[in-house]
Amino acid sequence: MITVYVCTLDTLADWELGYATAELNSKRFFKKDAPNISVKTVGISKEPAKTMGGFTIIPDCSISDIAVNEKSVLLLPGANTWNEPKHGAIIKKAGELLSAGATVCAICGATVALANAGLLDHRPHTSNGMEYLEMCCPHYKGQHFYVDNPSVADHNLITASSTGALLWARQIIERLEVFRPDTLEAWYNYFSSGKEQDFFTLMQTLPTSK
Template identity: 70%
Template sequence: MYTIYVYVLDTLADWELGYVTSELNSGRFFKKDHPGVSLKTVSYSQRPINTMGGMTVIPNCIIDDIVVSETSILLLPGANTWNDPKHGAIIEKAREFLSVGAMVCAICGATAALANFGLLDNRPHTSNGPGYLEMISPSYKGQSFYIDKPSVRDNNLITASSTGALLWAKQIIEHLGVYQSDTLESWFEYFSTGEPKHFFALMKTLPSSNKN
């Protein structure tokens, strides 16, 4: 079973996590007999945080509680507070994740936090458009590895722009292998186009127990 650690911090951009956390937590479209995943919110302390949308989140655990293994995944959402030094500990933990082959998934402002620590200098990645990381992260040296797409996967690193949450979620779900391939494609097509035919195609891919 995979353990998904979702880092939460003040001004967290709620919508960027919405697709991936709701699907992984609910398991509503998972393959039949898949063991599922364990989803935990984590922060630098266990004090409540307030999201950009005004939601209050109480972390399940702190950074020291994280177990790093190849079945661990770290999700780093966007926020306006990434430049606070207290978040450096989770970026160092992200470095540890990457070094052992565990997955790190960063979106929007979290990509700038990775860039500040040199974690994007030598591997393909994306962010909020060309020039954004240079503007936010003066020490960034990964320009030659930048790919101007909504979400980019490079082995065990997935980065996304603020508008790439759906594709980011798809790539994370694909890595976990919790959906059948036709389920994942129909899910992505439905939410990216809104066309009813993709919803019905999605329903046809599911075992009967998932349709109730």
């Protein structure tokens, strides 16, 4: 069982998570022998969080419930509240997860939180711009590892800019090996191009019920 923990916090950027969480939870395009995936929301406590889109999320579990092992995945969405000291606990947990071989995925403002904790100083990563990280993180030292791409995968660390949600989702799905390679390629092509033919190609890659 692979558990995907989705961090919830006030002002969470709903759209940045959508591609990844919808596919991992629905399993609609999973291959026949895909690993078993469980998606859980996690918060500092069980208190509700209000997203940027106005939705209220009640976390399934708290930070202390996160299993620190290779079968855990932590998704850290963008938000305007990452600079609040109370979120230091989830970033500390992210460091523990990375050290344990678990997968940590951060997008937009969450990359700032990782950078402030020094977790991006020695690994390839991206964000909303290197100058953005320098502006938001006075002690940031990862300039030589910054990659100017929408999303960057470095083994068990996957980071993305605010415009990289689709590629970020692709790299997360690829890391978890829940799609066949041809399904993942067709899925990405369809959602990035919107072409009808890419949709039919996607459908043709899916396993039959026979």
